Amino acid sequence: MRVYRPETGKLVRRDEPEPEPQRGEVLVRVRATSLNYRDLLILDGEHFTTGPGGLIPLSDAAGDVVAVGAGVTRFAAGDRVLGNFHSHWIAGRLPETLVGYGNGQDGWLAEYRAVPEHALVALPDSLTYEQGATLPCAAVTAWTSLAGVRPGDVVLTLGTGGVSLFALQLAKQFGARVVATTSSAAKAAKLTGLGADAVIDYRATPEWGQAVLDATGGRGADRIVEVGGPGTFAQSLVAAGTHHAEIALVGFVGADGPPVGFMDLFRSGASLRKIWVGSREDTEDLLRWLAVRPLEPVVDSVHPFDDADGAFERFRSRRNLGKVVISVA
Structure with missing residues (x-):
């Protein structure tokens, strides 16, 4: 599968083995991701990190479940899903330890990601993958x-x-x-x-x-x-x-x-x-609200996966008005 990893402040595309979901994990085919300000800071070395260097960037994504590991009950193959910004904050008070996508663990700028089932929420049919990918951090x-x-x-x-x-x-x-x-x-x-x-x-x-x-x-x-x-x-x-x-x-x-x-x-x-973005419960509450009171996310541009560099440069220019999205499919 194709992934991007940072090297000396630049994105480098690589071919890596497709992950296999372990017990309690879901394998997601990523359909769309979007950029946030933190992604630029991480790439430029201006954001705190808690994990090793060279992590796959981006915290926001929407896609399809293609396989599930043993013990998974929340999702099945074919389900449309959205990644929660904080993979291990389910509800209630902020946990003492948070591991962020892109700075503590691999993010979503890849064709496939295996993540714990509790790190995902269902993506409503009313939202496209590109629209859904704008939600986890900013919305x-x-x-x-x-x-x-x-x-x-x-x-x-x-x-x-x-x-x-x-x-x-x-x-x-x-x-x-x-x-x-x-x-x-x-x-x-x-x-x-x-x-x-x-x-x-x-x-x-x-x-x-x-x-x-x-x-x-x-x-x-x-x-x-x-x-x-x-x-x-x-x-x-x-x-x-x-x-x-x-x-x-x-x-x-x-x-x-x-x-x-x-x-x-x-x-x-x-x-x-x-504000620390929000928990999975907050994300689910927002999606329930949008089911009743839909809004159209403001999208500045959509870039193909092979133009991830262009997406970052578009976002870096600060001329954008709305989210910069990368279509992975």
């Missing part, structure tokens, strides 16, 4: 970031990455008002088309936190899906106002920003919640 992160959002709440999303776009779409389904930030008129038009009630150009308005307050009549955001980290957190605190907003700490794609002091946090009244 589940958006879902858990929005837990508890009620109709009429104000949700703030930052930029046009995968998490932010899913958060916008889901928040609108929840009946929330969405304020989004971006850096260009073209992206602003796309965000408006997806349902954003107000869009702020953070380049034209560096003090966009105040602009969020202005756009909401001084109220500010009830929930902030904070993907920028040090580059955006100070302004997110301003956008939170003083009415006890919740900031879901998702990522750190932004550059370094001004330091935030204790009194800034205290005066904001905001609570902070670190």
